[in-house]
Amino acid sequence: MKNTISERVYDFLKNYPPFNLLPATKILEISSEVKIIYLEKGKVLFNQNDTNHKHFYIVRNGGISLHKNSQNKRTLIDICDGGDIFGLRPLISKENYSLDAIANEESIVYGIPITIFEAVSENNFKINKYLLTSFASTSFDPYTNEQNNNIFTDYISKDNLEYSNLHSVNYTKKPLKCTVKSTIKEAAIKMSAQKIGCIVVVDDKCLPKGIITNSDIKNKIATGLFSIDTSVKEIMSSPVITQSKNLTVLDAQLQMIKHKVGHLCITVDGTSNSKLIGILTNHDVLASLGNNPTVILKEIKRAKKTKEIREIRNKVNLLLKSYLEQNIPLSHISKIISEINDSVTIRVIELSLKKMDTPPPVKFSWMALGSQGRKEQLLYTDQDNALIFEDTTQEDYLATKNYFLKLAGHVTKSLHKIGYEYCSAEMMASNPEWCMSLSEWKNQFNDWIINIDEKAILLSSIFFDFNHVYGDITMPKELTTNIFKTLNKSSRLFTFLGKEAIASPSPLGFFKQFLVENNGDHKDSFNIKTRALIPLINAARLLTLSNKISEINNTAQRFERLAEVEPQNKELYQSCSYAFKALLKFKTKQGILHNDSGKFIQLESLTKEEKLKLKRCFKPIREIQEVLSIRYNLTI
Amino acid sequence: MIFNWFRKREQLLLPNYFLAYQESIANTKKLPIEETRFVVFDTETTGFLRKKDRVLSIGAISLKDNIINVNASFEVYVKQKIFKAETVPIHGILKEGKFDKITELNALKLFLKYIGNSVLVGHHVNFDVQMMNEILKRNKLPKLLNKTVDTALLYKKSKHTIYQNEEKHYSLDNLCDELNISKSDRHTASGDAYITAIAFLKILSRLNKKGDLKFRDLLA
Numbered sequence: 001m002k003n004t005i006s007e008r009v010y011d012f013l014k015n016y017p018p019f020n021l022l023p024a025t026k027i028l029e030i031s032s033e034v035k036i037i038y039l040e041k042g043k044v045l046f047n048q049n050d051t052n053h054k055h056f057y058i059v060r061n062g063g064i065s066l067h068k069n070s071q072n073k074r075t076l077i078d079i080c081d082g083g084d085i086f087g088l089r090p091l092i093s094k095e096n097y098s099l100d101a102i103a104n105e106e107s108i109v110y111g112i113p114i115t116i117f118e119a120v121s122e123n124n125f126k127i128n129k130y131l132l133t134s135f136a137s138t139s140f141d142p143y144t145n146e147q148n149n150n151i152f153t154d155y156i157s158k159d160n161l162e163y164s165n166l167h168s169v170n171y172t173k174k175p176l177k178c179t180v181k182s183t184i185k186e187a188a189i190k191m192s193a194q195k196i197g198c199i200v201v202v203d204d205k206c207l208p209k210g211i212i213t214n215s216d217i218k219n220k221i222a223t224g225l226f227s228i229d230t231s232v233k234e235i236m237s238s239p240v241i242t243q244s245k246n247l248t249v250l251d252a253q254l255q256m257i258k259h260k261v262g263h264l265c266i267t268v269d270g271t272s273n274s275k276l277i278g279i280l281t282n283h284d285v286l287a288s289l290g291n292n293p294t295v296i297l298k299e300i301k302r303a304k305k306t307k308e309i310r311e312i313r314n315k316v317n318l319l320l321k322s323y324l325e326q327n328i329p330l331s332h333i334s335k336i337i338s339e340i341n342d343s344v345t346i347r348v349i350e351l352s353l354k355k356m357d358t359p360p361p362v363k364f365s366w367m368a369l370g371s372q373g374r375k376e377q378l379l380y381t382d383q384d385n386a387l388i389f390e391d392t393t394q395e396d397y398l399a400t401k402n403y404f405l406k407l408a409g410h411v412t413k414s415l416h417k418i419g420y421e422y423c424s425a426e427m428m429a430s431n432p433e434w435c436m437s438l439s440e441w442k443n444q445f446n447d448w449i450i451n452i453d454e455k456a457i458l459l460s461s462i463f464f465d466f467n468h469v470y471g472d473i474t475m476p477k478e479l480t481t482n483i484f485k486t487l488n489k490s491s492r493l494f495t496f497l498g499k500e501a502i503a504s505p506s507p508l509g510f511f512k513q514f515l516v517e518n519n520g521d522h523k524d525s526f527n528i529k530t531r532a533l534i535p536l537i538n539a540a541r542l543l544t545l546s547n548k549i550s551e552i553n554n555t556a557q558r559f560e561r562l563a564e565v566e567p568q569n570k571e572l573y574q575s576c577s578y579a580f581k582a583l584l585k586f587k588t589k590q591g592i593l594h595n596d597s598g599k600f601i602q603l604e605s606l607t608k609e610e611k612l613k614l615k616r617c618f619k620p621i622r623e624i625q626e627v628l629s630i631r632y633n634l635t636i
Numbered sequence: 637m638i639f640n641w642f643r644k645r646e647q648l649l650l651p652n653y654f655l656a657y658q659e660s661i662a663n664t665k666k667l668p669i670e671e672t673r674f675v676v677f678d679t680e681t682t683g684f685l686r687k688k689d690r691v692l693s694i695g696a697i698s699l700k701d702n703i704i705n706v707n708a709s710f711e712v713y714v715k716q717k718i719f720k721a722e723t724v725p726i727h728g729i730l731k732e733g734k735f736d737k738i739t740e741l742n743a744l745k746l747f748l749k750y751i752g753n754s755v756l757v758g759h760h761v762n763f764d765v766q767m768m769n770e771i772l773k774r775n776k777l778p779k780l781l782n783k784t785v786d787t788a789l790l791y792k793k794s795k796h797t798i799y800q801n802e803e804k805h806y807s808l809d810n811l812c813d814e815l816n817i818s819k820s821d822r823h824t825a826s827g828d829a830y831i832t833a834i835a836f837l838k839i840l841s842r843l844n845k846k847g848d849l850k851f852r853d854l855l856a
Contacts, residue, residue, distance in 0.1 A: 002711055002713075002735055002736075003706070003709060003711055003826070004695065004711060004824050004825075004826035004827050004830070005697060005704075005706050005709045005711075005826055005827075005830050006706050006707075006709075008820065008827070008830065009706055011820075031706065032706055032707055033706065033707050034706045035703055035704070035705050035706070036703070036704035036705075036706060037702060037703050037704075038702040038703075038704075038834065038837040038838075038841075039702065040841035040844075106838070106841070108834070111703075
């Protein structure tokens with residue numbers, strides 16, 4: 001029978017992962033079983049610790065916010081927007097919900113029965129990959145860290161992915177084992193002698209009965225719960241999860257997530273009734289895959305030449321692309337990418353230090369400014385950096401400064417080779433103006449704060465987003481303390497920062513049209529950076545400075561912190577944080593699409609849905625600008 | 637006595653499917669809104685004349701506690717001798733169309749079974765109820781007995797007294813614009829039923845801001 005409603009559901013689902021990976025007939029099959037749920041603002045869909053529904057959800061209209069409750073504290077984890085999926089992981093791992101899901105605004109969500117979804121997606125390789133990566137990405141989320149161990153995987157190219165995943169796993173043959181009759185002490189001696197973190201307990205016929213890991217010994221023995229003479233049977237985890245040796249990497253990961261274990265026992269026929277032949281740990285799985293952030297970070301740390309780093313750094317863009325394709329939350333993406341950017345800089349500095357004839361004469365610290373300082377740099381951008389060195393005596397000053405200028409010269413040159421363009425405004429540590437001693441920096445900031453003017457503000461604002469990357473950590477902290485001390489005396493800076501924050505008016509014109517560029521190369525395109533991102537970045541900087549919040553540079557995180565500090569504006573700040581993440585993701589996607597910085601958006605290339613989404617992000621920009629104008633007495 | 641006898645005879649003449657429908661209506665319990673089953677429905681017709689025009693398709697969905705189950709929706713296309721070329725552009729149903737069509741009587745039987753004792757919801761619901769009643773009449777059966785809610789009237793009610801305008805006529809398109817509902821699938825019976833359902837849910841939540849909305853507030 002014809003079902004118009006399910007066709008309507010189909011039309012929506014087919015655009016979003018993981019459904020877009022399925023053939024049309026399968027999506028239709030799912031569509032006809034969907035539950036359409038209307039939620040008024042504030043309505044709860046599920047609560048933390050509720051037993052899981054038999055459905056997972058995709059947002060059709062509106063937004064659903066996910067919260068984590070712990071010790072009377074409620075933290076916003078994410079806001080799911082049109083097309084975003086939530087509530088799936090608990091269904092796969094058969095756990096209760098670990099978050100609250102609440103309608104952030106009036107919303108319609110589709111409930112998708114897991115049984116139907118599993119039936120149609122079973123053995124679908126792409127779907128499994130999608131699920132794995134999206135679950136795995138949450139391992140960077142502190143809240144799910146614990147459950148997740150290290151099963152973190154990402155892949156570079158599709159070919160590579162298919163290869164590595166369909167490849168049988170490389171398990172450890174001849175695993176360490178002991179009999180059921182052994183005592184814990186005997187087992188522990190074996191483990192420590194072999195420097196191995198786990199031991200399999202087997203019976204007389206060599207059938208695996210249980211497993212003991214380092215953490216069992218830590219949690220059950222060292223705490224005094226059991227004595228070391230106890231039988232291994234008392235503390236072993238049992239039964240073990242067994243698999244046959246032809247297991248693929250992909251299956252292995254799924255099994256580990258499903259059963260929440262870090263070890264699989266490999267037996268002759270894959271059941272627990274046959275002989276143990278090996279063991280597979282999540283480290284083995286990780287090692288089978290070449291390209292995940294952990295491995296990339298290690299490669300960077302070991303690189304010996306700038307050229308090597310460039311090759312490794314180039315992989316990161318592919319990683320980024322696959323993250324965006326798979327709709328992984330931007331907060332996770334930027335954490336990973338900025339971690340990588342920082343370690344690139346660190347490695348470059350280490351290599352540059354080796355090029356110098358002598359070790360540094362005094363302590364120094366390397367700071368990232370601007371987007372890298374804010375940990376918002378996803379694509380290659382200009383390098384903005386600065387260097388602080390310890391105060392010296394008058395006579396040593398010049399030699400010291402020259403040393404660090406030379407070092408900074410090496411570093412910026414290498415960074416340039418790797419792909420970070422020189423800053424056109426010369427805001428780099430290799431510029432004598434931005435390579436100074438601690439007291440000079442203090443004076444510089446005091447000067448900016450007290451004698452600020454229109455010209456100085458343009459230059460100085462990115463310096464307020466400095467972030468320590470390498471070297472001594474106390475000097476940047478001292479600088480921060482000094483800044484806040486001076487800020488007490490004067491609020492002139494706030495007025496200027498405020499003016500800057502409202503300088504670029506709401507991105508929508510009078511008729512709710514996008515304001516586009518009037519001239520130049522990018523005529524008629526929309527500049528998402530100056531019109532949308534910069535106003536939010538400026539607003540966040542001003543508000544954190546005036547609230548004396550230090551050491552948070554990321555714009556989204558700044559707004560989240562502000563929401564806690566000023567509960568009366570909580571809703572606005574949270575929506576600013578959300579809008580910022582959405583806009584940055586948008587810019588990054590555009591950048592990857594056009595192979596540029598993504599700053600300029602061709603409006604006609606956007607779908608109606610994308611335009612609407614963009615427009616929705618503009619609302620908080622207008623609102624925050626209004627708040628600032630009133631608070632800092634600004635007139636536009 | 638005579639009256640009684642007369643009624644008895646009438647009941648005997650009623651077919652089983654209608655008796656079952658009557659019985660379910662008789663057994664209706666008073667329930668709070670969140671436990672009430674609403675059937676939102678719409679008909680596509682050859683025109684607006686109650687006697688002369690015919691129902692070409694019926695689309696309906698049921699909802700309870702703000703949830704619509706897609707697999708429990710209702711959609712039938714009806715074979716009719718009367719056909720008006722001029723309304724085809726509106727509903728897109730051709731005389732020999734691609735949809736499987738069933739007889740009017742079969743459509744009626746399925747519809748009665750589907751709605752049971754639910755509350756019927758529609759945009760200008762009286763028209764659709766009248767069209768269904770005409771089908772019942774042609775089959776020598778009494779009228780529909782369900783309670784009905786008209787989203788056009790309900791919407792007026794949800795507006796602040798200052799903005800209420802008794803004269804204003806709210807079409808389904810007006811409603812979509814004001815409540816920000818996408819208009820795709822407009823003018824198919826099921827599509828309109830779905831849109832009406834979403835409108836109904838949105839109006840309910842507006843009326844229920846205080847959380848004390850009672851079922852009787854919805855009627856008339």
